[in-house]
Amino acid sequence: MGFVEIARGLFALLFFQTSWSFQGRQGLGLKFVLLVTSRTREQRRRIMEHARGALNTNPFSAGALVGAIERAEYDVQELQTIDRFAVTAQRVLAAGGDVFFWQTLRPALTALAVLLALFGSPFAPFAFLIAFNALTLGTRAIGLRLGYRQGRECVPLLQARFDRWTRTLTLFASVVVGMILVPALLGGHPLHVSITMLAMLPLIAVAFIALRRNVSPTYLLIISLLIFAGLKVIL
């Protein structure tokens, strides 16, 4: 798979979820990406004849799935074999991808951006954009290449990478969470902790208990803001 094929696949993958529906999930998206990345008329004919059902995986790890299916179509493997692989691979890639991208990478990078913003840096959003896209676009491209080269073997390989990256990033995120506490508690007064900011610690404790009990952050925000406004009026 050369640079042009990877670039084309990467571009098509940006539209992977465009038609996400309850009925087909990303099924139509997968067909779209496979059609755009297919190289021969025969390949396209096979893709069109093959009625794919619903599919749901992590959009950033979908590159590996697309690469491996494209390879299988190129090798003219049996359609049932390709289907069996797709069903298994989508689940494994969804599990690993969700834990890495949604549960670890995005909160860690947004926490880092928030930290930069609290320090008054105007580059916070751009730092998030660069870091997030380097990893998500990179994984899509690596996945495409790995899938096309290794076929079905790409799934455990990518899964192992996700596990490794998740462990490392979790450690980094723990440090960032600790770092956020200082500007959050001190606000604009580094040595003289203001009364308002002293309210932060009990507020964090209450919010933590509420979130642990699955109270929606939406209601938590509305209620806390209204109580705060009420207290301002009374005091």
Added chain:
Amino acid sequence: MNLFGYAALLSLAGALVLLDKWTFGEFGISQPIVGCPLLGILFGDFGTGMFLGTALQLVWIESLPLGGEKPLDYQSAGVVGITSFFFARRLLGSEPSLAWFGLEHKVLFACLILAALATIIGQYADDRLRRVNDGIYTLGSRATRASGVVGAHLLAFLPALLRGALVTGLFLLLTWLVLPVVHRLPDFTRDELLLCPLAIGIAGLVKLFYRRERIPLFAAGVVASGVLWALWR
């Protein structure tokens, strides 16, 4: 530009940002910490964009789309928060009797409440959009030519764009409705307005990342940040 044109422009900008949620790319532009400052640059107030982006990102930082689960639509919250602010500024700016600077933080308070409500309406609109996409999926599945599949798939851009514009537009209308009572709110500072989102955000992050064995890492972060804070100040 008249008020209606300005509202249409804000709705379009909001809809384009919301396409990033899952329709196209998922570059992270729809995350409030990015979307709000970007819209802030476009409409002339980067500082408020950063403020609202930080606050709104923090509140839903632990809302995760795991295993096909749909989290609250906090991307719409970001877009609604900042577009409502600009619309309110425009509305108040056109009335000489109301001094904008006295009302800025009260308007920000109202924008935070509207943004929170937008997560609920946004999620409902998301569900409707996915139902519309069911029809598009059927259309694409029945296509016999490659161009039919490609066309059906890309057709889904239209309802997604419309969904973003409708959600943003609806909250601009709500901004217009609640603005006459905003002056009755108490006075706030930006630090005070950040208090609740910050507390919810830190609680969410601790819930996500806290494990007993990681306490030394948290402590290291606190010390490092303390040193940086002292040097920076």
